[in-house]
Amino acid sequence: MDNELAEEIVSGSLIGAPAFEDEALNEHFRKINDLLKPFDPVQKKLAALDKDKVADIKAICQDIGRNRYKLNLQGSISDKINFVSRSLSRKTKVVANRAYLLNGLFEMRGFSFKAFDAENSYRLVKFSQNNAMKYCVLNANYQVEFWIDDSILIKYMHLLQQCIHSDPKLREALTLCIKGEAKPLKLFFANQLGQDYSEKRLPMIYREVFDTHNISPDAKDTIAGTLNKFQSIISFNFVPMSGSGKHTLCTNITVMHDFRALESLKSRLPQVYSEIDKKSSVSDVGKLYLLDSMRGYQNV
Numbered sequence: 001m002d003n004e005l006a007e008e009i010v011s012g013s014l015i016g017a018p019a020f021e022d023e024a025l026n027e028h029f030r031k032i033n034d035l036l037k038p039f040d041p042v043q044k045k046l047a048a049l050d051k052d053k054v055a056d057i058k059a060i061c062q063d064i065g066r067n068r069y070k071l072n073l074q075g076s077i078s079d080k081i082n083f084v085s086r087s088l089s090r091k092t093k094v095v096a097n098r099a100y101l102l103n104g105l106f107e108m109r110g111f112s113f114k115a116f117d118a119e120n121s122y123r124l125v126k127f128s129q130n131n132a133m134k135y136c137v138l139n140a141n142y143q144v145e146f147w148i149d150d151s152i153l154i155k156y157m158h159l160l161q162q163c164i165h166s167d168p169k170l171r172e173a174l175t176l177c178i179k180g181e182a183k184p185l186k187l188f189f190a191n192q193l194g195q196d197y198s199e200k201r202l203p204m205i206y207r208e209v210f211d212t213h214n215i216s217p218d219a220k221d222t223i224a225g226t227l228n229k230f231q232s233i234i235s236f237n238f239v240p241m242s243g244s245g246k247h248t249l250c251t252n253i254t255v256m257h258d259f260r261a262l263e264s265l266k267s268r269l270p271q272v273y274s275e276i277d278k279k280s281s282v283s284d285v286g287k288l289y290l291l292d293s294m295r296g297y298q299n300v
């Protein structure tokens with residue numbers, strides 16, 4: 001169908017499924033909603049469509065973070081119209097073909113946190129073949145369970161492990177998901193925070209060091225410049241199911257910094273270099289330390 005003949009119809013209704021503790025009350029409101037459905041402008045538009053003149057229908061869904069996605073529907077035009085009509089302004093189950101979407105973004109809603117068991121372990125094998133690194137995971141019988149084709153996933157795995165070890169806020173967020181007290185949404189890996197540090201805006205770890213040692217403003221500015229390079233960022237989106245942040249989109253941001261960026265400070269500011277060295281840890285992704293950790297809420 002030509003683009004000029006395509007039409008996007010968006011419902012202004014914000015009425016979702018009722019979620020009271022009294023199920024009888026929920027059913028009462030569902031019946032009221034069904035009675036009012038024919039008066040919804042989008043429902044009227046759908047009912048008035050000439051099916052013989054419609055080439056295709058696609059549905060648009062929106063998640064709690066207000067991100068919109070197109071759904072490819074199956075069946076005839078009538079089936080698609082019925083699906084959209086039934087699903088309008090309601091929660092809809094979506095099947096994701098894979099967890100890793102693109103460019104460091106992972107869909108976490110399909111991951112079963114409740115099934116997590118810290119006692120379970122899997123052997124990851126790394127080897128070289130034809131001058132290229134290969135990775136596979138073995139099962140309990142030391143047989144290949146599956147191959148890992150994209151080596152960037154290995155880097156993300158090691159970085160996530162180091163972030164969990166270093167950032168108490170990230171551990172808390174993941175623990176809430178494991179306990180069923182929060183719903184996971186997205187996990188995103190990036191190389192830059194998006195907001196530069198400066199002499200007047202430094203992370204707590206450096207402010208604490210500066211409180212102990214006499215550091216000049218020029219030296220602070222030099223240090224701030226090094227902090228804006230060699231970063232590794234993990235953003236974890238989740239929705240708490242209880243407490244003050246209940247049903248609000250929460251984002252936990254962990255900022256890790258490569259200790260190699262401080263090499264130029266080793267002779268000039270040995271005290272600072274030594275203090276940060278004590279807070280660093282080594283993994284397969286390098287020698288990193290927790291530069292910053294923050295959390296924000298978004299009303300949805």
